[in-house]
Structures are given as C-alpha cells and as structure tokens.
Amino acid sequence: MATRSDGPIIEVRDVVRTFGAVRALDGVDLAVEPGIVYGLLGPNGAGKTTLIRVLATLLRPDRGSVRVAGVDVVADPNAARARIGLAGQFAAVDAFLTGRENVEMVGRLYGLSPRNARQRADDVLERIGLTRDAGRQVGTYSGGMRRRLDLAASLVGRPEVMFLDEPTTGIDPRNRLELWDLIEDLVAAGTSVLLTTQYLDEADRLAARIGVIDRGVVVQEGTADELKDAVGGSVLELVVPDGHHVRAMETITAATGEEVLELAGRRLRVAAREGSRTLLEVVRALDAAGVEADDIGLHKPSLDDVFLAVTGEPTGQDTDVGHDIDDPASTVAGDRSRGRRG
Amino acid sequence: MAATIEPSRLPSPDRALRERATFTSTVADTWVLTRRNLLRNIRLPQVLLFSTVQPIMFLLLFTYVFGGAIGQALPPVAEGEYINWLMPGLLVQISVFGAGQTAIGLTDDLSKGVIDRFRSLPMARSAVLAGRTFADLGRNTAVVTLMLLVGFLIGFRYQTSFLRFLAGAALGLAFAYSLSWVMAVIGLYVKDPEATQSAVFLPVFPLVFASSVFLPTETMPDWLRVFADNQPITTVTNALRALMLGEGALPEGQVLASQLLISLVWIASITLVFSLLAIRAYRRAVN
Numbered sequence: 017m018a019t020r021s022d023g024p025i026i027e028v029r030d031v032v033r034t035f036g037a038v039r040a041l042d043g044v045d046l047a048v049e050p051g052i053v054y055g056l057l058g059p060n061g062a063g064k065t066t067l068i069r070v071l072a073t074l075l076r077p078d079r080g081s082v083r084v085a086g087v088d089v090v091a092d093p094n095a096a097r098a099r100i101g102l103a104g105q106f107a108a109v110d111a112f113l114t115g116r117e118n119v120e121m122v123g124r125l126y127g128l129s130p131r132n133a134r135q136r137a138d139d140v141l142e143r144i145g146l147t148r149d150a151g152r153q154v155g156t157y158s159g160g161m162r163r164r165l166d167l168a169a170s171l172v173g174r175p176e177v178m179f180l181d182e183p184t185t186g187i188d189p190r191n192r193l194e195l196w197d198l199i200e201d202l203v204a205a206g207t208s209v210l211l212t213t214q215y216l217d218e219a220d221r222l223a224a225r226i227g228v229i230d231r232g233v234v235v236q237e238g239t240a241d242e243l244k245d246a247v248g249g250s251v252l253e254l255v256v257p258d259g260h261h262v263r264a265m266e267t268i269t270a271a272t273g274e275e276v277l278e279l280a281g282r283r284l285r286v287a288a289r290e291g292s293r294t295l296l297e298v299v300r301a302l303d304a305a306g307v308e309a310d311d312i313g314l315h316k317p318s319l320d321d322v323f324l325a326v327t328g329e330p331t332g333q334d335t336d337v338g339h340d341i342d343d344p345a346s347t348v349a350g351d352r353s354r355g356r357r358g
Numbered sequence: 359m360a361a362t363i364e365p366s367r368l369p370s371p372d373r374a375l376r377e378r379a380t381f382t383s384t385v386a387d388t389w390v391l392t393r394r395n396l397l398r399n400i401r402l403p404q405v406l407l408f409s410t411v412q413p414i415m416f417l418l419l420f421t422y423v424f425g426g427a428i429g430q431a432l433p434p435v436a437e438g439e440y441i442n443w444l445m446p447g448l449l450v451q452i453s454v455f456g457a458g459q460t461a462i463g464l465t466d467d468l469s470k471g472v473i474d475r476f477r478s479l480p481m482a483r484s485a486v487l488a489g490r491t492f493a494d495l496g497r498n499t500a501v502v503t504l505m506l507l508v509g510f511l512i513g514f515r516y517q518t519s520f521l522r523f524l525a526g527a528a529l530g531l532a533f534a535y536s537l538s539w540v541m542a543v544i545g546l547y548v549k550d551p552e553a554t555q556s557a558v559f560l561p562v563f564p565l566v567f568a569s570s571v572f573l574p575t576e577t578m579p580d581w582l583r584v585f586a587d588n589q590p591i592t593t594v595t596n597a598l599r600a601l602m603l604g605e606g607a608l609p610e611g612q613v614l615a616s617q618l619l620i621s622l623v624w625i626a627s628i629t630l631v632f633s634l635l636a637i638r639a640y641r642r643a644v645n
C-alpha cells in the first residue's frame with residue numbers, strides 16, 4: 017500500500033444493520049490487514065452480502081463504525097469509493113453495451129479520461145480473457161462471462177481494496193482456477209481483497225485469513241489452520257444402516273459428550289478430540305447398543321468441519337452452484353431468502 | 359484465458375482517481391450516463407419499437423379512422439383537416455406516453471443492480487437521474503422529429519410561422535422533460551419493472567383522453583370539462599396548437615400569451631417539485 021503500511025485496511029466495529037425485524041448484521045467486528053485475501057464464510061442469509069454492501073458504501077449501518085483504506089465509509093463515502101472496487105453477487109453489467117463499452121464506462125465513472133479508460137479497459141479485458149468477445153453486446157454473453165466482465169469492470173479503477181461477493185459462483189472449473197490466479201496476482205500487485213464464498217476449497221486456497229459469519233455475527237476468525245485446529249484433533253465420520261440414526265446419535269453423544277451432526281445419506285459426523293481413543297470408544301458404545309456401522313473412519317478436519325462446528329449447518333459446497341439450488345443440505349435454520357437489491 | 363498473459367500486466371493500485379465531484383466531473387459523468395441511456399434506447403429492440411412504431415401508428419390510425427368524421431367539427435384554423443388539429447395534440451400525447459420510459463429505464467437499472475454499481479463508484483450522484491432524464495429528452499426529440507416528418511408526408515401543415523412552429527415543438531419537449539421527473543418518482547417508488555409498466559400507463563390514459571389532445575373539450579359533460587380544461591395536458595396542448603395553427607385554435611376567450619405563460623408555469627413547477635421528490639425517492643430506494 018502506497019498510503020499506509022500499518023493498521024488494518026478494513027476495520028469494522030460493532031456494526032448493526034436491520035431490515036425491519038431482520039437483524040442482518042448484529043454487531044460485526046472485523047479487522048483485515050492490508051495486502052491479503054480475507055475470506056468470509058457463512059451460510060445463506062448470514063449477512064455476508066449485507067456486510068459487503070455496507071463496506072462498499074451501498075448501505076448505511078444503523079450503528080457502528082466502518083473504515084476502509086483509512087477512510088470513514090459513512091462520513092466520507094466518495095473518498096472511500098475512489099479506493100474500492102466492487103463485484104456484487106449478481107453481475108451488474110449492461111446487456112445492450114459491448115463488453116468493452118461496459119468496462120470503459122465504469123472507467124470513465126472512476127474519473128479516467130476517455131483515452132485512459134479505453135486503454136485500461138483493453139488491459140483488464142485481456143487479463144480476464146475477454147478480449148476476443150469485447151466487441152460483442154453483453155446480451156449475447158454466457159452467465160459466467162458476465163460475471164467475469166463484472167469483475168473486469170471493478171478492476172478498471174485499480175482499487176486498493178476489492179470486495180468480491182461470491183466471485184466464482186456460476187463459473188466453470190477452468191475459469192475458476194484462472195480467476196483464483198487473477199485474485200492472487202491482484203494481491204501480489206498490492207490490492208487487498210475481501211471475498212465471500214460458499215466454496216471452502218476456495219477459502220482454503222486463497223484466503224490468508226478467514227472469518228465465519230453466522231446470523232449477523234463473526235463467530236470464528238483466524239487462518240485456515242487455526243480454524244481447523246479449533247475444531248479439535250480429528251473428525252470421525254460413520255455410515256449407519258437405515259433406521260439406526262437416532263439410536264446411533266444418542267449413543268455417540270452419550271459416549272463422547274459431543275454433538276453429532278447428521279449429513280445426507282445415513283452419514284454421521286462428530287468431532288474426535290482424542291483421535292483414535294474416541295474412535296474406539298464410539299465403536300465399543302455402538303457395539304454395546306447393537307448398532308453396526310457400515311463404514312467408519314477418522315479424518316483430519318477440513319474447513320467443512322469448521323463450518324459445521326461453528327454454524328451447526330452444512331454448507332452448499334456439494335451443490336455445484338451454491339445456494340441457488342434448493343438443496344436441503346445448503347439451507348440454514350431461519351432464513352434463506354435473499355433480499356432483492358436496493 | 360489468464361494462462362496467456364504475463365502477470366506484470368496487472369497494474370498496482372493507484373490513487374490518481376478523483377474523490378470529489380467537481381462541476382466538470384459532474385458534467386462528464388452526466389454525459390457518460392446520458393450516452394449510455396441513449397444507447398439503451400437505440401439497441402434494445404422493444405424500446406426502439408415503442409419509440410417509433412407506436413407513435414406513428416397512433417398518428418395514422420387517428421388521422422384515417424377518425425379524421426373524416428371529425429374534420430367538420432373543428433375550428434376553421436384546422437382548415438377542415440383533422441391532421442392539422444391532431445398533430446399538436448399527438449406531440450403532447452407521445453410526450454406523456456414516452457415519459458413512462460424514464461420510470462421503466464430506472465426500475466430496470468435498479469433491479470439489475472446497475473444502480474448499485476454506479477453508487478459504488480466515485481461519481482457525481484446527480485448524474486444518475488440527470489443522465490436518465492436527458493437521455494429521455496434526446497429520445498423524445500428524435501420521436502417528435504420522426505412524427506413531424508410523417509405528419510408532413512400525410513398532409514400536416516402549420517398555419518403560422520416556422521419559428522412559432524419550432525417554439526411549439528420545443529414547448530412539447532419541455533413538457534415531456536417535466537413529466538420524466540414525475541415518472542422517475544413513480545418508478546423509484548414502485549421499483550419493480552413489471553409493476554411499473556402499469557403504474558405508469560394506468561394514470562396516463564384517462565389524463566390524455568380527458569384533455570383537448572384529440573378533440574375540443576366543449577362537448578364533454580360539465581364535470582369532466584372542468585377537469586379537462588384545467589389540467590396541464592390541455593393547457594400545454596392548447597398553447598402548442600395556438601403556436602402551430604394560430605389563436606383561432608383556442609377555445610372562446612383564451613389568448614396565446616396566457617396559455618403559454620400558464621404552460622411554462624406548469625412545466626417549471628412540475629420539474630421543480632418532482633425533481634426534488636425524485637432525488638428523495640432515489641435516496642430512499644437505494645438504502
């Protein structure tokens with residue numbers, strides 16, 4: 017960062033934002049150091065998009081303070097806007113303009129001269145792999161191309177801080193890998209990135225630090241390793257025969273004192289704080305209760321387990337397009353409705 | 359994609375960007391958005407069709423379906439040609455209908471998240487609404503020109519001077535501009551693009567028909583006539599007609615000067631009141 021080498025680039029203190037009776041943000045605290053990717057995880061309706069909208073000056077918090085790149089976002093939104101780039105959860109590009117026209121327009125609105133805007137538009141389009149399609153109207157683009165164009169547009173102002181709301185949702189695996197490269201290059205060039213994601217592998221790969229947000233509060237924070245350690249030694253996963261769920265869960269809880277999570281397909285999961293000793297205890301207890309497990313194994317915890325342990329709910333990771341699919345595994349107690357923009 | 363590009367192309371963040379809107383930057387932003395909205399009018403087929411085919415259809419249908427029957431009942435300045443009477447009225451009618459596009463364009467941008475994108479940029483806030491209404495003024499100018507061309511082809515002749523004729527067209531456009539702000543307010547409150555369609559056109563139909571746009575108001579029942587004679591669409595239509603056809607086009611007891619003055623007061627007050635309301639509605643709609 018040219019301007020600041022010390023202190024957080026994003027600083028959120030006790031931010032509350034309600035929509036009627038819904039407390040979308042319920043006292044969020046967050047500090048992000050400059051020059052890293054910070055990953056925000058959380059189930060549907062947790063408040064990720066709301067937080068990004070507050071950070072990007074689109075929503076005023078009811079309470080609390082928000083500083084981005086040293087600027088008080090609430091008091092001086094325009095100064096903040098000159099330093100940020102936003103790629104929202106849904107691509108906001110004009111179908112009737114060409115790809116290049118879209119990016120150029122955003123460049124102009126960042127205050128670039130027409131020549132400069134054109135030059136930079138060409139650069140980012142090339143970088144994001146859309147040069148060949150830049151002269152076509154966006155109405156003819158695929159969904160993934162639109163999202164990439166949206167990202168290109170937010171890069172054209174060369175922002176110090178980028179906010180990316182689920183940047184790779186709906187993007188094919190190859191382009192996703194390339195977007196990951198792009199994000200890493202951005203950070204190498206000095207940009208700080210805050211992104212939300214439904215994909216834990218994405219957070220694992222990109223994010224130097226991760227915050228888990230649930231019901232409008234940051235419930236866990238740290239590096240991926242720290243978060244995994246916090247779950248405990250290992251995770252025990254077992255498959256039980258049909259109809260034995262409840263008995264098995266009760267038995268395991270009685271034996272280990274841990275809450276058992278029920279996944280799809282007769283699959284149960286429980287933290288094994290004492291590794292193989294826990295495994296043995298569980299096997300013995302199940303044996304005594306007359307439940308025979310079809311499959312049982314000990315794993316190192318993944319970010320999935322962190323997510324499950326912290327929010328008590330599975331993510332939508334297994335579904336290819338995240339929360340857009342009505343998969344019970346991706347729902348969250350409470351609310352899965354997404355508010356319309358604006 | 360990225361595989362073919364060396365990472366060095368990626369520029370470091372820069373801080374050369376402006377942080378405060380100045381007069382010049384506001385003008386530049388307004389122009390950028392006006393241009394964008396004009397492109398929307400030209401490139402979206404449904405908008406282009408609405409702007410061109412629909413007004414001409416009105417012109418032709420009214421001229422040839424009603425023209426023969428109505429011609430006799432008109433004041434002498436129309437020279438027995440309904441088109442002469444109709445043309446000034448239709449210029450007002452398409453202004454009113456066309457203004458609805460302001461609302462539809464705004465709700466479209468709101469629902470697609472484009473307004474959010476604009477609001478996350480360090481641009482002049484006023485440019486969003488100004489760029490929208492200016493583009494609609496540009497669109498209306500093109501539609502009015504097209505209508506007049508077709509009108510001339512099928513027999514419309516102004517009866518005054520070319521200057522007065524131009525003044526009449528300008529008056530119609532100014533009225534259209536003021537109505538853009540009314541429609542902007544409706545759009546910003548309704549927000550939903552589909553609902554906006556009806557929210558915009560429902561009130562427009564009775565207002566246009568209960569006016570002097572198509573026919574003199576003399577034959578309307580008293581209760582309706584009181585309304586029709588005093589609403590701005592009638593005042594502006596009358597002024598426009600007097601500018602294009604001469605004072606003989608005005609109802610008994612009216613003169614051009616006063617109709618023109620009242621029209622300008624209407625236009626100025628509608629613009630003032632509704633632009634303030636629109637700015638408020640805009641702030642409310644986005645937070």
Ligand SMILES: Nc1ncnc2c1ncn2[C@@H]1O[C@H](COP(=O)(O)OP(=O)(O)OP(=O)(O)O)[C@@H](O)[C@H]1O
Nearest residue numbers: 035040059060061062063064065066339351353355
């Ligand atoms: N404009 C709004 N009006 C009303 N409620 C809203 C609005 N925006 C968000 N909410 C509510 O706030 C809560 C948080 O929503 P938010 O969009 O921030 O969740 P999210 O974490 O981004 O979820 P997802 O993973 O589905 O994108 C939800 O309960 C949502 O319904």
Ligand SMILES: [Mg+2]
Nearest residue numbers: 064065066105
């Ligand atoms: Mg979201």
